[in-house]
Amino acid sequence: xxxxxxxxxxxxxxxxxxxxxxxxxxxxxxxxxxxxxxxxxxxxxxxxxxxxxxxxxxxxxxxxxxxxxxxxxxxxxxxxxxxxxxxxxxxxxxxxxxxxxxxxxxxxxxxxxxxxxxxxxxxxxxxxxxxxxxxxxxxxxxxxxxxxxxxxxxxxxxxxxxxxxxxxxxxxxxxxxxxxxxxxxxxxxxxxxxxxxxxxxxx
Amino acid sequence: xxxxxxxxxxxxxxxxxxxxxxxxxxxxxxxxxxxxxxxxxxxxxxxxxxxxxxxxxxxxxxxxxxxxxxxxxxxxxxxxxxxxxxxxxxxxxxxxxxxxxxxxxxxxxxxxxxxxxxxxxxxxxxxxxxxxxxxxxxxxxxxxxxxxxxxxxxxxxxxxxxxxxxxxxxxxxxxxxxxxxxxxxxxxxxxxxxxxxxxxxxx
DNA sequence: GTCTATACATAGATAGAC
DNA sequence: GTCTATCTATGTATAGAC
Numbered sequence: 001x002x003x004x005x006x007x008x009x010x011x012x013x014x015x016x017x018x019x020x021x022x023x024x025x026x027x028x029x030x031x032x033x034x035x036x037x038x039x040x041x042x043x044x045x046x047x048x049x050x051x052x053x054x055x056x057x058x059x060x061x062x063x064x065x066x067x068x069x070x071x072x073x074x075x076x077x078x079x080x081x082x083x084x085x086x087x088x089x090x091x092x093x094x095x096x097x098x099x100x101x102x103x104x105x106x107x108x109x110x111x112x113x114x115x116x117x118x119x120x121x122x123x124x125x126x127x128x129x130x131x132x133x134x135x136x137x138x139x140x141x142x143x144x145x146x147x148x149x150x151x152x153x154x155x156x157x158x159x160x161x162x163x164x165x166x167x168x169x170x171x172x173x174x175x176x177x178x179x180x181x182x183x184x185x186x187x188x189x190x191x192x193x194x195x196x197x198x199x200x201x202x203x
Numbered sequence: 204x205x206x207x208x209x210x211x212x213x214x215x216x217x218x219x220x221x222x223x224x225x226x227x228x229x230x231x232x233x234x235x236x237x238x239x240x241x242x243x244x245x246x247x248x249x250x251x252x253x254x255x256x257x258x259x260x261x262x263x264x265x266x267x268x269x270x271x272x273x274x275x276x277x278x279x280x281x282x283x284x285x286x287x288x289x290x291x292x293x294x295x296x297x298x299x300x301x302x303x304x305x306x307x308x309x310x311x312x313x314x315x316x317x318x319x320x321x322x323x324x325x326x327x328x329x330x331x332x333x334x335x336x337x338x339x340x341x342x343x344x345x346x347x348x349x350x351x352x353x354x355x356x357x358x359x360x361x362x363x364x365x366x367x368x369x370x371x372x373x374x375x376x377x378x379x380x381x382x383x384x385x386x387x388x389x390x391x392x393x394x395x396x397x398x399x400x401x402x403x404x405x406x
Numbered sequence: 407g408t409c410t411a412t413a414c415a416t417a418g419a420t421a422g423a424c
Numbered sequence: 425g426t427c428t429a430t431c432t433a434t435g436t437a438t439a440g441a442c
Contacts (some may be wrong), residue, residue, distance in 0.1 A: 030233035144396040150388045153368045154361035161360025192395010193347040
């Protein structure tokens with residue numbers, strides 16, 4: 001990831017970006033005015049337009065994922081299917097959560113602003129080592145064949161909806177990690193708990 | 204569900220509502236101007252304001268679910284867990300799909316427009332007979348205990364994201380039913396296919 | 407029930423001085 | 425690198441005639 005120099009200008013640019021992302025996340029792109037961003041970033045609108053040529057440019061900048069973690073390949077090969085999928089799911093949840101402003105903006109604005117589709121694609125279609133390992137096992141018949149990308153999109157959508165749901169009923173909450181009950185429900189889903197019989201449950 | 208009389212005025216009101224819902228669904232509430240709605244509904248803005256006192260009023264009207272289906276109780280009691288959950292999932296998918304403009308608007312606008320939360324709650328928290336039957340079995344230990352509402356929110360979010368995803372890559376598609384590959388992926392997920400071993404798969 | 411005309415606010419964006 | 429002042433377009437909503 002590109003690390004900008006800490007000149008005064010770049011710091012200001014980062015500050016604008018940060019504020020804009022936070023506002024787009026909470027209010028949506030169209031509900032957020034450039035005036036509001038400028039005010040919160042403690043700068044004039046005119047100055048802001050020196051850093052980003054227009055509001056759209058700012059939108060594109062806000063959806064760049066900031067935290068991407070890719071687990072080393074070697075760690076994965078020796079795992080059982082269960083362990084691999086556990087880890088894959090858990091890593092995915094962490095990624096979603098760490099980048100949830102970006103994912104939220106991307107998912108809610110992508111249809112209205114097709115230029116975001118490219119970033120949407122890039123963010124989603126870069127395969128991690130975990131993805132590759134699962135795909136490899138599917139190919140070899142060790143894991144049931146599933147449309148992994150669609151599944152991933154689904155999990156992201158599910159997680160974001162659950163987070164929003166939790167937020168609607170507890171507006172004051174500040175999340176620092178994936179809330180436990182969400183994590184639990186996603187895991188129960190992935191592990192097919194819903195269809196496990198009583199006898200298995202009691203083991 | 205309340206069925207309005209077919210007077211001229213009511214027909215006009217329904218026409219406005221229909222157009223507005225479609226536009227809010229595709230463009231979002233804030234990207235849709237009252238002028239655009241009026242134009243497409245072939246009416247003046249002023250006339251439109253006789254039917255809805257303001258744009259917000261119109262938003263609230265668009266998220267009323269239009270198609271709700273509740274399977275008779277008796278049908279469900281005799282089913283096995285597998286059959287029940289199959290049916291429940293399938294019905295939920297149909298409901299989401301039939302009301303996807305409403306759900307989409309509700310899910311994307313609820314945070315920004317808290318007044319929608321009430322409708323959000325009503326739409327989600329009315330328990331169907333299927334919900335009750337699943338909850339009953341959970342209570343009796345026949346099905347693993349899961350937060351059913353959160354699960355439902357997750358499935359809705361997952362489905363809407365998948366539909367949107369499919370649409371981004373095939374913008375010309377007109378969906379009349381839940382797309383098969385989405386249905387399949389959701390079912391695979393619910394049924395825990397991801398963790399079924401090779402030997403089970405071959406049975 | 408419908409229209410034209412218009413009020414009023416706010417949006418995004420730029421000119422040009424310091 | 426930052427500001428004030430301002431342009432222009434568009435948004436929601438209403439007045440008042442037919």
